[in-house]
Amino acid sequence: MPQRRWQVPSAVLLALAGVWLAAPAAQASVGVGIQAAPVRLAGVAHAGQSYQLPAVSVINTGSQPESITVRVQRILTGPGRAVPPAWVQIPGQGVRLAPHAEASIPLSLSVPGGAKPGGYVTELVAYGSASVQAGGASLGAAAATKLEFRVVADPGGLFWFIPGWVSWAALWLFLLALLAAAVTVAWKSGLRLRVTHDTPDRRATDPRWSRHA
């Protein structure tokens, strides 16, 4: 009889232990997030140039640690040229994130010399390494945001590598030098330009100091 008295609590304890052991597996989740705002290059890009893009923010929304890998992958159709993945360098690949932790992954853009002008659009897709098992299937999560930039035809021709303000300063200096040269030539040729101030109470033929009463 005492033996039977212990059977019920033991069974309850065993059931509770079973529930406790099963709970983590049932509640395990995987999740990935990426910034909603698109990654945009400040200004326009020129063929043959490299640029630092704003870093992209990612987050682990799952219940287990995972590594995040960002890929350049055009998924949505629409206007804009596709971005070849080789143009985007992502040095911070495989960043390890604890549950609910976030990170910024740096990005840079290298536009090759022969790039066509126009708007470029792609998705940056953050894939999480973690997965939950479901009947032989590994369930994973990923999240995407847009990467947008514009490549413009180079107006500078051979001197594309010179920053814009240097070109403007050189232009102004050139114009000033041109003006000075013109004035010098005119001066040496004997050309004179006299500026006089004529008052109504003095005739032009009068000496400078004279004044009519």
Next chain:
Amino acid sequence: MRSLTWFAIAILAVFAVVKLGGGSGGQPAGAGHDPTLTIHFNAINTYNTVTISPSDVQCGHYHGGKFPNASTNTLGQPNGMCSVGRDVPPHVVVAPIKITYSGLSGSVFIQSGNAVPKDNGTQWHLCGPNIGPESVCHGPQGKPGPYQFSVKNFNIVGLGPTSLRPWPTCDVNFDVDGRCHAHRTQSQQEGFNIIGPYWQKNPSTTWSVTITWIAMPAK
């Protein structure tokens, strides 16, 4: 020569005046202090996220195959099938995988990989309608052929199983309207069926396939 110098100085002075005038054009003359107040504050970085939470991790309800290759606990041949969840009428649809989208309005896409054996032998290739000529299911009645398999997901609303593709496509089972639109916080219960190949010779008995849900930004 003195005149030339004065001329150059005058030109430089004009440039300086023009430059200074342009720089302070917005400032009223004689203003002693700025009457505006600038407030700086920080805003949160908004994320678009997708989180997968399965409450049942078993592929069950095995059926299909023919004696002696029929089974109730493994994929049989030809075209054995198992389900995570259940969508066979008249049974109540059970969809044990919770997909939660959070963030700004966007959409949820889904993709599946190939089935990979544990011994890294020949993979089963994903097949289905509308994937492309190279991924048409070659088995009888449009079922997977040799070394092919298909994955179809479904939801509790009862849209019906939809074949997954090897690249990200709109998860039509995510939204109740049969689209994949996702609002600020939206979730859906989903399940899926796996249909095995017509035949295959790989001795491996353990296979895995990766199914990925992707939070997508608005177009």
